[in-house]
Amino acid sequence: MKTEVRDADIDAIVAQSGRTPDAVLPILRKIQDTYGYLPREALRRVCEIAEITPANIAGVSTFYSRFRHRPAGRHVISMCGGTACHVKGAEPVKEAARRFLEIPSGADTDPGRLFTLTTVGCFGCCTLAPVARIDDAIQGCLTPATVGPLIRDHVARGAARFPVGEWERGNGLSRGAAEIRIGQGSCCIAGGSLQVRLALEQTVRNLGADVRVTGVGCVGMCHEAPLVEIVRDGAAPMSYARVQPEQTERLVLRHFAPRGVLSRTKTWFSSILGRLLTDDGPELFPRNSITLRDPRSCEFLGRQKRIATEHGGMMGPLDLEGYERAGGFEALKAVLARNDPGRVVEEIRDCEGAAAPAFRPGRNGPPYGRRRDATRSW
Numbered sequence: 001m002k003t004e005v006r007d008a009d010i011d012a013i014v015a016q017s018g019r020t021p022d023a024v025l026p027i028l029r030k031i032q033d034t035y036g037y038l039p040r041e042a043l044r045r046v047c048e049i050a051e052i053t054p055a056n057i058a059g060v061s062t063f064y065s066r067f068r069h070r071p072a073g074r075h076v077i078s079m080c081g082g083t084a085c086h087v088k089g090a091e092p093v094k095e096a097a098r099r100f101l102e103i104p105s106g107a108d109t110d111p112g113r114l115f116t117l118t119t120v121g122c123f124g125c126c127t128l129a130p131v132a133r134i135d136d137a138i139q140g141c142l143t144p145a146t147v148g149p150l151i152r153d154h155v156a157r158g159a160a161r162f163p164v165g166e167w168e169r170g171n172g173l174s175r176g177a178a179e180i181r182i183g184q185g186s187c188c189i190a191g192g193s194l195q196v197r198l199a200l201e202q203t204v205r206n207l208g209a210d211v212r213v214t215g216v217g218c219v220g221m222c223h224e225a226p227l228v229e230i231v232r233d234g235a236a237p238m239s240y241a242r243v244q245p246e247q248t249e250r251l252v253l254r255h256f257a258p259r260g261v262l263s264r265t266k267t268w269f270s271s272i273l274g275r276l277l278t279d280d281g282p283e284l285f286p287r288n289s290i291t292l293r294d295p296r297s298c299e300f301l302g303r304q305k306r307i308a309t310e311h312g313g314m315m316g317p318l319d320l321e322g323y324e325r326a327g328g329f330e331a332l333k334a335v336l337a338r339n340d341p342g343r344v345v346e347e348i349r350d351c352e353g354a355a356a357p358a359f360r361p362g363r364n365g366p367p368y369g370r371r372r373d374a375t376r377s378w
C-alpha cells in the first residue's frame with residue numbers, strides 16, 4: 001500500500017481508466033487499491049487532468065460504502081453483516097475482534113494504523129456463518145474465542161491464506177480418464193478449498209499420478225465444504241467432505257498408484273514413517289467419505305432445482321469450453337440464427353407462463369415478456 005501520493009501515479013491511473021466522467025468509478029477503485037483510501041491530493045489531481053469534477057467524485061465516493069476518505073490500517077478485517085451471520089452471532093465476534101485489535105469504540109482503526117475493522121454485506125458463503133475476510137482470506141465459522149488467534153495467525157504468516165486469483169489458473173496437469181474435482185464455490189473457498197487444491201496438485205505431481213485436478217462450481221452441499229470428488233472411468237464416483245490439505249496425500253494414494261519404481265518406493269517409505277510418527281491411521285477417511293448418491297444426500301440434493309449452478313460439481317464456473325460442450329449458449333445461438341425479436345419475446349412469455357411465480361424473471365414487476373410488449377407499443 002503506497003503512502004506518498006505522486007502525480008505520476010495518478011496520471012498513470014487516469015491514462016489507464018479514461019478522462020471522462022464515466023471513468024470515475026474505475027479511477028476511484030484504483031486509487032483506493034493503491035492507497036487504501038481516497039487521499040485528497042489524489043482526487044484534486046484527478047480533477048486537474050481529467051474532465052471529472054469534484055461533484056462527480058463526491059457523488060460516487062459517498063454512494064459506495066466501500067470507499068474510504070480516511071487512511072485505513074495495514075490489514076483490513078471485514079466482518080459480514082448479512083442476515084445469516086447476524087443470526088449466528090457476528091456481533092459478539094466483531095466485538096471480540098475489536099477488543100483483540102485494541103480499536104477504541106467509535107473508531108474503525110487502531111491508533112497504530114495496523115488494523116481496520118469494518119462491516120460489509122453478505123460474502124455468499126452463509127453456510128459458514130459467521131464469516132469475515134481478513135485481507136484477502138475468507139474465514140468462516142468464527143467464534144469470539146477464535147477470531148483473535150486467526151487474525152494473529154494471518155498476520156504472522158504475512159500473506160493471504162491463498163494466492164488471489166489462484167483458482168482461475170490451469171494446473172498444467174494432463175487430462176486423463178480420471179479427475180479429482182474440488183469445489184471452488186464461495187463456501188468451499190471460505191472453507192479452505194484453494195489450499196486443498198494446491199496440496200492436491202502438489203501431491204499428484206510428487207507421485208506422478210495420472211489424474212487431473214479440476215476446480216468445479218458449487219456441488220450443493222456447502223455445509224460439507226471443502227468437497228472433493230474422485231471420478232474415473234468405469235468406477236462409481238467417490239466423494240470426501242471437509243477435506244484438509246494434510247489429508248491429500250492419503251486421498252490420492254487411496255485411489256491412484258504412484259507411477260515409477262522410485263516414486264512407489266519413496267511413497268512406501270514415507271507412509272510407513274508417517275504412520276510411525278503420527279496417530280493418524282488409514283481410518284482417517286471413513287469420517288470424510290460421503291457419496292452424493294446415497295439416500296440421505298439424494299433426499300437433500302434431489303429437491304434442489306439447479307438453475308444458475310446447473311453444471312456445478314462437474315466443471316469450473318469459468319470453463320466456457322466445458323459449458324459449450326454441455327449445450328451452453330444454445331438459446332443465444334438460436335436467437336441469433338432466427339433473428340426474429342417477436343418470436344423470442346413470445347417464447348419468453350410462454351416460459352413465464354409455465355414457470356412458478358417465484359422463478360419468473362422480473363418478479364418485482366410485470367413479467368419480462370409483457371414489459372417488452374408494452375415498450376414496443378410506445
Ligand code: FES
Nearest residue numbers: 080082085122126
Ligand atoms: S450472511 Fe454472512 S456470508 Fe452470507
Ligand code: FES
Nearest residue numbers: 183185188218219
Ligand atoms: S460452494 Fe462448495 S458445495 Fe457449495
